[in-house]
Amino acid sequence: MNYFCFTTSDGKIDAIKICEKRIDERKWPIYSNTKFKDKFNIGDCLVFYIAGTGEHRQSFIGSAEIKNIETYNSNKDFLIDPDKFTEIIYKYIILHKVKKFKQPISIKDIKKELKFIKFKDNYGLHFVGGVTKIDSSSFTKIINRDRNLQ
Numbered sequence: 001m002n003y004f005c006f007t008t009s010d011g012k013i014d015a016i017k018i019c020e021k022r023i024d025e026r027k028w029p030i031y032s033n034t035k036f037k038d039k040f041n042i043g044d045c046l047v048f049y050i051a052g053t054g055e056h057r058q059s060f061i062g063s064a065e066i067k068n069i070e071t072y073n074s075n076k077d078f079l080i081d082p083d084k085f086t087e088i089i090y091k092y093i094i095l096h097k098v099k100k101f102k103q104p105i106s107i108k109d110i111k112k113e114l115k116f117i118k119f120k121d122n123y124g125l126h127f128v129g130g131v132t133k134i135d136s137s138s139f140t141k142i143i144n145r146d147r148n149l150q
Contacts, residue, residue: 002044003139004036005060005116005132006093007051015052016061023048023062023100027070028093035129037090042066046095047134047142050104051127058124059104060142067096101146110145114138 006028008019022028030037044066050056071091111117116134117126126132 001136002039002041003046003134003136004040004044005047005049005127005134007049007127007130007132010052010054014054015050016054016056019048019050019061020100023064023095023098026064026067026095026098028095029087029089030091030093031087031130032090033129034090034131036131036133039133040066040069040093042068045139046093047139049107049127049132051124056104058107060101060107060110060146061104062098062100063143063146064095064098066093068094070094099146103146105142105145110141113141 008015008022011018030040046064046066047060048062048064050059050061069091072089107117107123111120111123114134116132116138117123119125
């Protein structure tokens with residue numbers, strides 16, 4: 001089992017709106033230049049992170065598991081992400097066991113506890129590229145932080 005952080009940044013609308021739409025639809029687009037694009041497996045665990053400049057920026061807002069993976073043939077048919085400007089969708093990650101956190105979890109409040117954040121002062125570097133592979137203990141700390149906020 002793998003653990004990943006899926007990051008949303010601003011596009012045609014604020015990052016939080018894009019992320020909430022993806023969570024509500026239970027599918028997440030992966031682009032051809034996304035890191036780890038071919039490393040996902042059914043059952044992998046995910047957390048969702050908001051980058052950008054708008055509401056809930058620099059916060060984790062939910063979690064899910066991968067239910068299925070739908071790959072598209074980019075040679076014949078291609079889909080443009082309606083929430084981004086020119087991003088071509090390589091595949092969709094189908095989500096289940098989706099959970100929206102009761103309150104956003106600020107990265108600033110938890111970064112010292114997360115092993116995958118090597119550069120604590122420049123934590124934003126760890127979220128570049130749309131997907132970040134994280135360790136199981138960091139995943140658990142984020143999930144437990146949400147449980148403690150309830």
